[in-house]
Amino acid sequence: MTLLSVRDLSVSFAGAGAAVQNVSFDMAAGETLAIVGESGSGKSVTSMALMGLLDPRTARISGQAMFQGRDLLQMDEPALQQLRGNEIGMIFQEPMTSLNPVLTIGYQLAEALRRHRGLRGRAALAEAEALLERVRIPAARQRLSEYPHRLSGGMRQRVMIAMAMACNPRLLIADEPTTALDVTVQAQILDLMHRLQQEEGTAILFITHDMGVVAEIADRTLVMHKGRVVEEGETAALFAAPRAAYTRGLLAAVPRLGSMNGVALPQLFPHVDLETGTTRAAAALPDTRRDAMALQVQNLVTRFDLRSGIFKRVTARVHAVEDVSLTLGAGETLALVGESGCGKSTLGRSIMGLNLPSSGHVRLAGDAPLHQQVQMVFQDPFASLNPRLTVGDSIAAPLVIHGMAAAAALAQARVLLDQVGLSAAMAARYPHEFSGGQRQRIAIARALALRPQVIVADEAVSALDVAVKTQVLNLMMDLQVQLGLSYLFISHDMAVVERIAHRVAVMYLGQIVEIGPRAAIFQTPQHPYTKRLLSAVPLPDPARGRARGPVPLREIRSPIVKLGEARPPMAYRQIAEGHLVQDYNLADWAD
Amino acid sequence: MLAYAIRRVLILVPLVFGMAIAAFCLMLFFPGDPVTVLLGEAAPPEQIALMRDSLGLDLPWLQRLGQYLWGVAQGDLGLSIFQRRPVTTIILERLPATVELAVCAMLIAVVLGLVLGVVAALWRGSAIDLGVMLIAQLGISMPVFWLGIMLVYYFSVTLGWLPAISRGPALVPALGQAVTGDPAPLGTALRHLLLPALSLGVGQAAIIARLVRASVLEVIREDFVRTARAKGLSRPRVMVVHVLSNAMLPIISVIGLRFGVLLAGAVLTEQIFGWPGLGQLAISAVSQRDLPLILGLLLTFGLMFAVVNLIVDLLYGLVDPRITLE
Amino acid sequence: MHFIRHNPSLLIGAIITAALCLIAIFAPLLATHGVEQMDMANRLQGPSGAHWLGTDNFGRDLWTRLAYGARLSLGVSIVAVTIAVVIGTVVGLLAGYFGGWVDMVLMRITDIFLGFPALILAMAIVAIIGPGTVNLIVAMVMVFWTEYARVIRAATLSLRSRPYVEAARTTGASHIRIIFREILPNALGPIIILATLGLGTAIITESALSFLGFGLRPPAPTWGGTLSYGTRFLAQTPWLCFAAGLTIMLACLGFNMLGDGLRDLLDPKNRLRKGEATV
Amino acid sequence: QAELASPPDTVRLGFDIDSLSLDARLAAETTSYRLNDLLYDGLVRLDRDLLPQPALATSWEQPDATTLIFHLREGVTFHDGSVLSAEDVVYTYTTMLDPALNARNRSLYTPIAAVTAIDPLTVEFKLAEPYAPLFSYLDLGIVPQALAEGNADFGTTPVGTGPFKLEAWTRGSQINLTANPDYWGGRPAVQNIEVVIVGNGTARAQALAAGDVDLIMTPLPPAETQMLDGMGRFDHTITPAVAFTYVNFNTGDALLSDPALRAALAKLIDQPTIVDQIFGGLDLPASSILMPAFPWVVDDSIAQPGFDMQAAMAELDALGWVMGPAGIRVKDGQELALSIGTNSEDAERIQSVEYLQNVFTGAGIRTEAVIVDYPTFMQGNQGKTYQISFLSWGNLVDPDRAMFGQLRSGGNFNWGSYANPEVDAALDAGRAATTVEERASAYRAAAAVISAEVPYYVISHMQLHTFVSDKLAGFAPDPRGFLTDLAAPAQ
Ligand SMILES: Nc1ncnc2c1ncn2[C@@H]1O[C@H](COP(=O)(O)OP(=O)(O)OP(=O)(O)O)[C@@H](O)[C@H]1O
Ligand SMILES: Nc1ncnc2c1ncn2[C@@H]1O[C@H](COP(=O)(O)OP(=O)(O)OP(=O)(O)O)[C@@H](O)[C@H]1O
Ligand SMILES: [Mg+2]
Numbered sequence A: 001m002t003l004l005s006v007r008d009l010s011v012s013f014a015g016a017g018a019a020v021q022n023v024s025f026d027m028a029a030g031e032t033l034a035i036v037g038e039s040g041s042g043k044s045v046t047s048m049a050l051m052g053l054l055d056p057r058t059a060r061i062s063g064q065a066m067f068q069g070r071d072l073l074q075m076d077e078p079a080l081q082q083l084r085g086n087e088i089g090m091i092f093q094e095p096m097t098s099l100n101p102v103l104t105i106g107y108q109l110a111e112a113l114r115r116h117r118g119l120r121g122r123a124a125l126a127e128a129e130a131l132l133e134r135v136r137i138p139a140a141r142q143r144l145s146e147y148p149h150r151l152s153g154g155m156r157q158r159v160m161i162a163m164a165m166a167c168n169p170r171l172l173i174a175d176e177p178t179t180a181l182d183v184t185v186q187a188q189i190l191d192l193m194h195r196l197q198q199e200e201g202t203a204i205l206f207i208t209h210d211m212g213v214v215a216e217i218a219d220r221t222l223v224m225h226k227g228r229v230v231e232e233g234e235t236a237a238l239f240a241a242p243r244a245a246y247t248r249g250l251l252a253a254v255p256r257l258g259s260m261n262g263v264a265l266p267q268l269f270p271h272v273d274l275e276t277g278t279t280r281a282a283a284a285l286p287d288t289r290r291d292a293m294a295l296q297v298q299n300l301v302t303r304f305d306l307r308s309g310i311f312k313r314v315t316a317r318v319h320a321v322e323d324v325s326l327t328l329g330a331g332e333t334l335a336l337v338g339e340s341g342c343g344k345s346t347l348g349r350s351i352m353g354l355n356l357p358s359s360g361h362v363r364l365a366g367d368a369p370l371h372q373q374v375q376m377v378f379q380d381p382f383a384s385l386n387p388r389l390t391v392g393d394s395i396a397a398p399l400v401i402h403g404m405a406a407a408a409a410l411a412q413a414r415v416l417l418d419q420v421g422l423s424a425a426m427a428a429r430y431p432h433e434f435s436g437g438q439r440q441r442i443a444i445a446r447a448l449a450l451r452p453q454v455i456v457a458d459e460a461v462s463a464l465d466v467a468v469k470t471q472v473l474n475l476m477m478d479l480q481v482q483l484g485l486s487y488l489f490i491s492h493d494m495a496v497v498e499r500i501a502h503r504v505a506v507m508y509l510g511q512i513v514e515i516g517p518r519a520a521i522f523q524t525p526q527h528p529y530t531k532r533l534l535s536a537v538p539l540p541d542p543a544r545g546r547a548r549g550p551v552p553l554r555e556i557r558s559p560i561v562k563l564g565e566a567r568p569p570m571a572y573r574q575i576a577e578g579h580l581v582q583d584y585n586l587a588d589w590a591d
Numbered sequence B: 001m002l003a004y005a006i007r008r009v010l011i012l013v014p015l016v017f018g019m020a021i022a023a024f025c026l027m028l029f030f031p032g033d034p035v036t037v038l039l040g041e042a043a044p045p046e047q048i049a050l051m052r053d054s055l056g057l058d059l060p061w062l063q064r065l066g067q068y069l070w071g072v073a074q075g076d077l078g079l080s081i082f083q084r085r086p087v088t089t090i091i092l093e094r095l096p097a098t099v100e101l102a103v104c105a106m107l108i109a110v111v112l113g114l115v116l117g118v119v120a121a122l123w124r125g126s127a128i129d130l131g132v133m134l135i136a137q138l139g140i141s142m143p144v145f146w147l148g149i150m151l152v153y154y155f156s157v158t159l160g161w162l163p164a165i166s167r168g169p170a171l172v173p174a175l176g177q178a179v180t181g182d183p184a185p186l187g188t189a190l191r192h193l194l195l196p197a198l199s200l201g202v203g204q205a206a207i208i209a210r211l212v213r214a215s216v217l218e219v220i221r222e223d224f225v226r227t228a229r230a231k232g233l234s235r236p237r238v239m240v241v242h243v244l245s246n247a248m249l250p251i252i253s254v255i256g257l258r259f260g261v262l263l264a265g266a267v268l269t270e271q272i273f274g275w276p277g278l279g280q281l282a283i284s285a286v287s288q289r290d291l292p293l294i295l296g297l298l299l300t301f302g303l304m305f306a307v308v309n310l311i312v313d314l315l316y317g318l319v320d321p322r323i324t325l326e
Numbered sequence C: 001m002h003f004i005r006h007n008p009s010l011l012i013g014a015i016i017t018a019a020l021c022l023i024a025i026f027a028p029l030l031a032t033h034g035v036e037q038m039d040m041a042n043r044l045q046g047p048s049g050a051h052w053l054g055t056d057n058f059g060r061d062l063w064t065r066l067a068y069g070a071r072l073s074l075g076v077s078i079v080a081v082t083i084a085v086v087i088g089t090v091v092g093l094l095a096g097y098f099g100g101w102v103d104m105v106l107m108r109i110t111d112i113f114l115g116f117p118a119l120i121l122a123m124a125i126v127a128i129i130g131p132g133t134v135n136l137i138v139a140m141v142m143v144f145w146t147e148y149a150r151v152i153r154a155a156t157l158s159l160r161s162r163p164y165v166e167a168a169r170t171t172g173a174s175h176i177r178i179i180f181r182e183i184l185p186n187a188l189g190p191i192i193i194l195a196t197l198g199l200g201t202a203i204i205t206e207s208a209l210s211f212l213g214f215g216l217r218p219p220a221p222t223w224g225g226t227l228s229y230g231t232r233f234l235a236q237t238p239w240l241c242f243a244a245g246l247t248i249m250l251a252c253l254g255f256n257m258l259g260d261g262l263r264d265l266l267d268p269k270n271r272l273r274k275g276e277a278t279v
Numbered sequence D: 001q002a003e004l005a006s007p008p009d010t011v012r013l014g015f016d017i018d019s020l021s022l023d024a025r026l027a028a029e030t031t032s033y034r035l036n037d038l039l040y041d042g043l044v045r046l047d048r049d050l051l052p053q054p055a056l057a058t059s060w061e062q063p064d065a066t067t068l069i070f071h072l073r074e075g076v077t078f079h080d081g082s083v084l085s086a087e088d089v090v091y092t093y094t095t096m097l098d099p100a101l102n103a104r105n106r107s108l109y110t111p112i113a114a115v116t117a118i119d120p121l122t123v124e125f126k127l128a129e130p131y132a133p134l135f136s137y138l139d140l141g142i143v144p145q146a147l148a149e150g151n152a153d154f155g156t157t158p159v160g161t162g163p164f165k166l167e168a169w170t171r172g173s174q175i176n177l178t179a180n181p182d183y184w185g186g187r188p189a190v191q192n193i194e195v196v197i198v199g200n201g202t203a204r205a206q207a208l209a210a211g212d213v214d215l216i217m218t219p220l221p222p223a224e225t226q227m228l229d230g231m232g233r234f235d236h237t238i239t240p241a242v243a244f245t246y247v248n249f250n251t252g253d254a255l256l257s258d259p260a261l262r263a264a265l266a267k268l269i270d271q272p273t274i275v276d277q278i279f280g281g282l283d284l285p286a287s288s289i290l291m292p293a294f295p296w297v298v299d300d301s302i303a304q305p306g307f308d309m310q311a312a313m314a315e316l317d318a319l320g321w322v323m324g325p326a327g328i329r330v331k332d333g334q335e336l337a338l339s340i341g342t343n344s345e346d347a348e349r350i351q352s353v354e355y356l357q358n359v360f361t362g363a364g365i366r367t368e369a370v371i372v373d374y375p376t377f378m379q380g381n382q383g384k385t386y387q388i389s390f391l392s393w394g395n396l397v398d399p400d401r402a403m404f405g406q407l408r409s410g411g412n413f414n415w416g417s418y419a420n421p422e423v424d425a426a427l428d429a430g431r432a433a434t435t436v437e438e439r440a441s442a443y444r445a446a447a448a449v450i451s452a453e454v455p456y457y458v459i460s461h462m463q464l465h466t467f468v469s470d471k472l473a474g475f476a477p478d479p480r481g482f483l484t485d486l487a488a489p490a491q
């Protein structure tokens, strides 16, 4: 039975042109339809148009969207209000900002119940508590009176789901509900949504740009590109035999976990042309590793003071990095992985001197000052370039600082731009004139200016779309070959790490729990945390999609330690040559 | 929370002493002698010397500063040279008038500002929005004292509706009387209060209106508002419960700062409306070179400003659950 | 010009400000009478052919006085605000960038100055150092710099941890270089906006000081002075008070609208955002 | 004494400043003087011609030039019920003379060598030298000794023998007086007096117009005076006041020490315009330093130089100050440059200085206006650093008080360092004289020299303008603005 039937939906914005053009699709009751596409392809606008949430003063909407016999696009506001949250629920991308920060969880949940189910007072609260339990939030009763900021991202997203499901809607629209979350948390949320769907028979319109997630949950998939539908079909069929060139390209570009089984060295990503869908395999890379040390971290500890009380005395500390030791070889890529907040960035920043380590050392290969040997590339391409400097000046600045004449430095900047695949003529432009991928190339050029041996790349490609991401990664690998660079590659994307790393270090609560050659970590993970991390990664393969069993709900532990308390030091065990695993207490990791 | 409050109060101590030292040093450079002002043009030099001596005005300045700070530490701000009474007494007598004026002006500012700001935000881009914002712009650009004079000219002189000058009965006791059945004093008090409070409050109302509008527009874009709408809540409900509750937060913190501006503005308003508050007192103290009184007033203003901001910050901590006051 | 339609504030503000500046610059050409040319027989006249805006209490041509007054009032305000902005910026940058005890000391000093009511402080300073253009500027600087220091400090605090600033640090840039090349240019937007809005405040402050008798000495044709005289003749000739007040208000309005317009122009937060919602 | 047609129960007065202290001995501004007149009684009371009349003293005699004996009224009680005695008078004057009290008017009484009580109703004053003006100051309110020594603070809670008692005092805004039922002169018909403080003259005028107050008086802006006149609803009384506005030439200044230059400059002072336009014709143009409030001393034959631009220019030329190329007069390569100063609190004074500056500049004198606030200006005056200042004197209840300190050589406030033996002699004679006629001729002699040598150029003699509503029809203040009419006993 068709629940929702969208015909020729088009949306255009005053002054900005068409965002969505002639989108048509059908959804049956209880089915999951995924909409995938790059950033800006019109996914969110489609969903907002269906909900009637676009500003009628700026958005022009046309077409038809029959929901249970009524056209959503023709309904007046009161009728839509009747529908929203009742017949159609919605979940948004950002769990951090989607809940009202000044109202309690209980109030926000009860609001929907009061609105649509006529519940009042205690009854509403009791029902809210039941809802929280349904999304498996522990200690639901206490949570009712808490404010959103006290909850972790995963919990908030579960509250959002509880809210959206409060009135057992026929249709749930989920706009990138897991994009902002860690993979382990993402797995939990996907699992939860799936189970709720089973229980209630709700249809889900699932918006995402992650092919792995699509493969895992969608019955059918709709691919959007530049506001148009490129392809639609059964998920399995679509993955197996994509018809549209764009879909083919997209699927080819996606890094897949496990694709490196049996491959010894990092590999370039294939060059994918999204327009034509053609893929050109890349040449194999030589082994860049040399028998020398590039950077050594010894027993590094970085803690942040938390102060409180009348005199602002230190009462607790964030143990962001705890006794970390590792060695980065010359020409080697060491990937640092771990969940959000585990201390990856802090470690990188401590190496760079951006955070002062509480103890420990960073040793370098050469005698040159740190800044000439180690450079950093940051995550956000939009924030890492000074908007008031031309990119040429930005790249030349380090050279000028170290004594080069301005003209010579600018000439060198042009060469560097060329080296990262941009044209030298772009040196005179300002950052806002570049796309995200281009900016990240510029940031890399700047990092290269001082000819460092080591580059610390903190989530350097996380903010980029798939196709752009692979291009930048390829550039980094190329540069490694050309310049013999070593990378400390901080990332949470396991599929990417598998492709480019020589060795991998897994971090948890400020400590390295496992470190070893890439193949060893991916194929024979030892530490329970590593295992969990790997199993949570969604695979862009519908055949294997729902193979995973139920995902245990588990909250991330806090790295905050009260003054005087200490975590016991843990020893490392050697499993194989260069594969070390920290001792663990199995009871802590039992599911 | 309590620790935070205590800490903030403790920080006031060095602040007060810092202000006392700064103000005292300022006083050292004042030309003109309060004693000649007090004793008059006709005073013989011996008498002036005698009085300077009795007031300790000729002691080395460090010693005077020391004595003054010691006094401040004991809550003693010295004697007014002119009124020959303790500065604290004089200030406390005048304080209620200024507070009454400032609080009422702030009330007008907040209520007017909120209403106008929300209206403008709701109909943003429309003629209403444009009109409100234009009025706000005019309100901000208008010199307080000019507005005051114009109000007096129009409402008191031309129309004769409201008293032009002076304070009526004190508001708080008048409120009390109104509660116990005699509304007359309250009426008089309000009639006297209306113009000064209005002229003082309008500029602030304009500023608040703009802030509210900007803040509401900012909050409207927030994801949680979309969430609220996706729940099917009605527009007024979303506006009041979700938008305003958040939009008020930045306004609260601004009110503290505005209150400081308002206290300073009261100097002019009080002058125009003959309002017997601290502002008028300050002007006469400066023109008489009543040094202890000027010092005391500067400290009082500074302290009021600090206390208001403290209250605002604490309030902020109460209203916004994200802020842990530690 | 696309932005003008979306930013009428900027346009109107710029027109008013430019007009006033032109009047100030070309006052000698625009003046119809001598700026100090008295005519006691024709004092306090309304607008007429001979005197476009009427005459003041000495029978001087009001238009001429206001035009010359633009020089003084705008000049004093611009100089005072500029100096205050420079001081405030330096203090704010140092406090925000270095933090720690530098911040502590500078901000406590700022707090002390901020606690004193602006007008009384300015009055006291004028009383101490005497009236006069330079002294008036000194007094205004003393009361204005604190606000700039606070705002610039806040801006610096947020800019200090921007990735591009950290990137500069990782290349070994000196503090001076980071402050002046990475932070200051990016704080300039708010500084310019604040300064523009501050000009309006400065003009009002000047007139308030004049009103209280702490303005420039006669026969300086300041707007505040004219307004202050005007209040004396309100019952008799409200026109003088009106005209002077309106001029001050217009100037202030011009600066405020210009400042708002610049804010919209420079601050991306105020631009229409993607996915803007309604209520 | 004028009578109120029908005394109202309650009267509201709009005053310009709050009292600083209601202790009779510490009075320092008009509000205190006016209220003290109602709260206290002195030994004498000054009538409308400022001549002494019996008050607490029913009679007095002067056995010799330096002795005065006063006989007190019997049965007078203070507001607290205690009975007035000679000791109270002795106490009042002794403390007044005590430097520790820091009384503003102490110097008026310093010629008093001793005050003694001869019996409970007789007081004897011994003077160090003959001092004729003393009678003008003997209206000083008498305070009760017993209370004062019991640490009562008359500054905040005045206790006198006057027709009114203090009822309430809200600082800065209102002072309430209530009739003293036991007043020796009879219980006043007016029951309550509410003094409302409104600093701004415009606002005070508006308050009267709006019916918020029943009486306002000088200082009032000219425009407001004209407006109130125009309304025709208010009784407007004009009384010659004991005050004048003047231009002071600093004779200690190198340039201004020359009487010929001063005389030339005096001809540049556009007295008619200043008096009629800037001061709105509220005051009388002066022809000499002798005030019309003292009819017994006025002499129309004495005159100051009048405004005469042509004559002034010619005189300046004659003095060698010839017009230079820049439109500024030059002599021996030096420009004629002067400064004219006044204090910034008074708008009319500022306007006058601005106007004078304009006229002086037109006459080829580079002129600077120095306008600073009162304390700063006084500092300059006392340091004798100003060249020309534009100021006024008030509360000059005796001709001596207008000249002795100002123009006698070495006078306390002789800021222009004026010294002329003829004037000195005349002023001394005025003090030593025993009859009104003697005194008058002494002051005329001094005034004639002053008018000719112009250390002072008196612009105008002030007049007290009083506006009252119907309620107070018939009310007339005395030259000091005293409100004695309000104390008229009930019929
Ligand atoms: N309110 C709006 N006004 C103008 N243009 C808009 C508005 N909302 C969205 N757009 C434009 O519409 C296009 C589609 O946006 P949409 O948010 O649907 O993309 P998306 O596929 O959800 O991308 P992402 O993965 O980044 O969320 C974009 O080019 C966007 O800039
Ligand atoms: N300046 C700081 N002051 C206090 N705590 C900090 C500071 N910087 C980081 N932390 C805390 O240290 C811990 C580690 O943070 P870090 O940014 O290194 O994590 P991460 O692994 O990079 O996480 P993500 O994947 O989210 O970037 C977190 O709990 C964080 O809140
Ligand atoms: Mg989207």
Ligand SMILES: [Mg+2]
Binding pocket: A344, A345, A346, A458, A459
């Ligand atoms: Mg990180």
